[in-house]
Amino acid sequence: MTKIDGLTEFLADYPGMSLQPTRLSETIIHGQFQFKASGAGLTTKDIFELEIQINKRFPNEIPEVRETAGKIPKTGDYHVNPDGTLCLGSHLRLKRALAETPNLVSFAEKCLVPYLFNVSIKLRDGGDFVTGELAHGTVGILHDYMEMFRLSDPIQVIYALELLGTKKRIANKKPCPCGCRLRLGRCPIHHRLNIFRNAAPRSWFSKHARDVETRRFG
Numbered sequence: 666m667t668k669i670d671g672l673t674e675f676l677a678d679y680p681g682m683s684l685q686p687t688r689l690s691e692t693i694i695h696g697q698f699q700f701k702a703s704g705a706g707l708t709t710k711d712i713f714e715l716e717i718q719i720n721k722r723f724p725n726e727i728p729e730v731r732e733t734a735g736k737i738p739k740t741g742d743y744h745v746n747p748d749g750t751l752c753l754g755s756h757l758r759l760k761r762a763l764a765e766t767p768n769l770v771s772f773a774e775k776c777l778v779p780y781l782f783n784v785s786i787k788l789r790d791g792g793d794f795v796t797g798e799l800a801h802g803t804v805g806i807l808h809d810y811m812e813m814f815r816l817s818d819p820i821q822v823i824y825a826l827e828l829l830g831t832k833k834r835i836a837n838k839k840p841c842p843c844g845c846r847l848r849l850g851r852c853p854i855h856h857r858l859n860i861f862r863n864a865a866p867r868s869w870f871s872k873h874a875r876d877v878e879t880r881r882f883g
């Protein structure tokens with residue numbers, strides 16, 4: 666079995682979850698995931714039966730999570746993807762959340778619990794996700810990135826992802842994505858973009874820019 670950072674702590678924090686027999690490249694944890702969370706003036710304590718698939722490339726690859734007891738409706742407004750995986754947020758937002766402490770406990774606390782908190786409140790009270798809509802699908806991802814980069818246009822976002830896939834020195838000489846007509850290095854936006862550089866390698870940003878672009882415009 667490959668070593669997953671934070672696995673032991675995760676299993677201690679969530680005693681309802683246990684390791685499953687699995688293929689070599691993956692670690693699978695299944696069981697009752699119990700948590701308590703607060704936000705937007707609301708608190709919930711809930712339990713979901715989850716299957717978490719962790720690729721050996723974790724944390725570079727974000728785990729896939731499925732709910733296996735039919736408690737979460739498999740629909741877009743609950744942010745469940747067509748393949749049954751839970752849509753925990755845009756790729757970059759999740760990677761950014763994990764950049765400082767890339768381990769499984771952080772994944773649970775920063776990516777999984779915030780999503781389940783929203784689901785739990787929605788199941789109880791109805792309405793939309795209370796801490797804001799998570800990105801869903803390519804359009805949702807683009808909107809999420811527009812907010813994170815503070816850009817106003819999907820084309821600017823894709824270009825910004827391409828710049829993050831380019832060496833900083835070279836990217837700084839290219840036109841800024843915000844439309845200011847300066848080079849990136851001359852616009853204050855470059856500080857904001859560079860914060861994301863430690864969230865993923867350049868190759869990831871290049872590939873992600875292509876993926877987002879082809880799904881949006883292809």
Ligand SMILES: [Zn+2]
Pocket residue numbers: 841842843844845846847852853854
């Ligand atoms: Zn600019």
